[in-house]
Amino acid sequence: MKNKSRVAFSALLVGLVFAAVACSDGLTDLNENPNGPTAVPVEFLLPTAIQGAVGNAWGSGQSLSHTSIWPQHTVQIQYPDEERGIVRPSTMDGYWSGYYTGSLKDIQTVIDIGVETEHVNAEGVGRIWKSFVFHILTDYFGDVPYSDALNGEENTLPVYDAQADIYDGMLADLTAGVGMLNASAQAFGGGDLLYANDMAAWRKFGNSLRMRLAMRLSEVDPATAQAQFTAAYNAGGFTSNDDNALLDYPGGTYRFPLYANYLGRDDHAMSSTMVDTLKSMSDPRLFLFAEPAATDGEYRGHGNGRQSLPAGQSLGDISRIGNFWRADGETTPATVLTYAEVLFLQAEAAERGWISADPATLYMDAIEAHMNQYDPYGVGPTDTEIADYLASPAVAYAGMNSIYLQKWISLFMTGPEAWSHIRRTGVPHLEMGPDLQLSRIPVRMPYPDTEQALNSVNLNAAVARQGGGINDLVTPLWWDAG
């Protein structure tokens, strides 16, 4: 009896193990990942795409170490490497992958879901934001993967598109994107960090961005530039500072990136080019942009492209960047695109005769709009200061160079656009620093090493056709006619 039960018990065990083993049904169900969703609504992806791109472009790395120092708004006072034209290859890897695997992949997914689910506003806003991110990227690097990009499921060796074709694509996407926005269709819940589901505002943003991109082509393809600009202008861009595209940081986890940098670092200060320009015109924005020097209370910048401080000067003798962006900057917004810039673009278009308006009036309105855009934060020039400034002879309208100079000032803390502005217009004239190790101030970023390792055939073709066949910092972009 006892023996029988032992036989029965072992037979049962044998049966159990073999049954479990031999039947592999359901085994793969165990491999369904419980750690995240396989599908999410666009309203949770759009904010990541917006925050990601702005966080990158306004981050201290890209702005304070690259795009704000090369147009000589600010200067590196510690580790002046980029200042002297020495770019860290690993940094380029970070910028490149930050956009492509971050905000661009996320916004492309918003577009794809929009198309799939007939969510017109997802597709429309998606196309507009994708163009915003891509214009930053191509203005950094020139030719980049565009039509083949963001499609790793099908292609992990994307071809580089010529910058001319990328601009065509972006302008087309902006036109189409604006066209499909529908105020009465489904929007993004709490996920529209820029305009809180106001599709009319997105339409103005799309048209304003299209004006910016159109004007970029002024030197290289004036006919397209004019046609695109006037179309966007007629469709209607920003009409007041209320329309500004601002990313308002809530503080805490998401705080203005330069504030986060300020908490741990003191590597950056005001460029003497900016400080001296503002001083020479008695511009009241000096007191907003810059802090007085710690040692003597003077407003004093430091020259760009220098290895060290002038003899006898210490770090305390140099004006730091204004507290609005630094010490008091936790909730300071990033200025994605402003009414002031749109007015400057229109003033330039008027000066070129593309639109019928008075360039001088638009120019004055633009300066005024810029000075007023800080009102909601209780900083910036007073109305009296603004009136006095606009009336001063130094500011009087004297043609295109006036527009360019004032626009350069107004793009302070809008790094990528400030760098593009100086490359396209060359105004104001910037002196090369004595320790700059290049033949000129950088006009592009070099391609990252990861592309050389992982996509070399396509990269090499792109480098070869952009002149010189050398992956450097001094070969102008396609739209940069010198």
Next chain:
Amino acid sequence: MIGHVAVNYQINDWITANARVGRDWSRDHRKRNTEWYSLDDAGDGGFGENTIYRSETNADLTVSATRQLLSDFTLDVVGGGNLRRNFYETANVGVSKLTVPGVFSIDNAGTPASPTDYLSEREVRSLYGSMSLNYRGYMNVDVTGRNDWSSTLPEGNNSYFYPSVSSAFVFSDAFDLSSYLFSSGKIRASWTRVGNDAGPYQLASVYGSSQPWGSTAMFNVPNELPNIKLKPEETTAWEVGTDLGFFNERLGFVLTRYDRTTKNQILGVQVSRASGFSTQRLNAGEVRNWGWEVLMKAMPVRLDNGFRWNMTVNWSKNNSEVTELYGDLETLVLQSYWSLNIEARQGEPYGAMFANDALKCRGPDFEGCTKDQKGMYLLDEDGWLQRDPVRRVVGNYNPDWIGGIQNRFSYGPFDLSVLVDGQKGGDIFSVTNWFGEYAGVLKSTLKGRENDWDDPGYLNKGVLPDGRINGVDADVRILSQDRFEGNWGMQGLTVDDATYMKLREVRLGYELPASWLARFGFYGGNVALIGRNLLLWAPNIENIDPETAFDASNVQGIEFGQFPSARSIGLTFTITP
């Protein structure tokens, strides 16, 4: 913690069944507190708390039989099944601000706590069998076979069979060759194939998330492209060897020659970021490893008074080659650190280092130099090193060989053992040295500023554009500071030879007298003084311990600010009840 239940059942006098269910699990809890005004960004304090639970459950059933066949053969047969389930769960919470100092609780968080969690499960079911045939004790043939079904591979690819055959022949017994001089001899050979599955959740991806923006949830597309078509990895190996004993076993050698090829290796292969992804899971490559292992054991001295000197020497040399890669890929980037890649590059050993170096005189064109200047730096007219714009293989982390010698002397109750080991060759990219030189804080950067910061200047040896050799026909110097700051874009300059030798362990032991121990009811015991990592000799690299690798995974050869292996000196006391 380990627990198991087992049942044995003797079915008859030559068949036994064995069933066993067991679980091995561990829970690990860590908490790291940061006080106010510590070196974090705002001095607000905070803490991180981390709990890890892992378990492995195994259910086995085996039936084994042993039978004498004819008179000279013994046959052992084992058949069975196994079910293995692994479970892993981790929960983390981070708090980056404390409202009241010194209280490390979530209730005291000054900003919202950021929690994360992760869990994974995997199950492998197996059936296996083995047969072992022995002839007269000196000839053995073993055959095994096993089939696994894994949860981590896609249906259709998740069942894989792997066999092995091995044999050993004690020829000294078979042919009765034993003598004092040649005391034993055995030859062995084996062929095996082993299958391996993927990690969990590599077939499909899920959205990742980041901290909410106010009350808005933030999701993102993950950076790895999953692969629904993964296949199991497969390693095929053969091995032959011999075990020889001489002088009545006072000298013995174990020699092994092996050759192992792993194909369909599952790796997260880096892809162009412009694809929208950083990596792609692939059955990516085929890697061959082959080499020699030698073990020598000797007792050079054995005296009648009980003094013994025993010596053990081991030495091994492994070669590797990436023989095939997925599709047209030339290389797989395994890891990238400060722009130096560790790669599996076709035709190169696994673990090639790929980076920018200074421009060197190089064939086949010898542009800007002559053939006999091969390997020298090509300088510019001011005597600076120039960055080679073409990235190249600048090293490989695999050593030429590794080896060790242990000597043990015993006399009466005392014994002393000394272990020395090390490696010859292999490269290491020391980021510590790279940054340290860039920042000018290392002793090596005194070169060229022995007299003053700009005096006498640093001389780069190499070929000047006019053909003169700097340091021989010319003396063009640059600022020491420029030389070392200039290594920024040239990681190859700080890839150094990791050859080292270590006095790994010295142990002096004393066996306690048995009679004395017996009084306390113990059977045996000893005390020993042990020192580990006592000396390091690394002739070609400064400042760091070349043995401290960056990462225990397949990425080696990178060092950055690691603590060197700790030296320890201690006393141990052991008793055997």
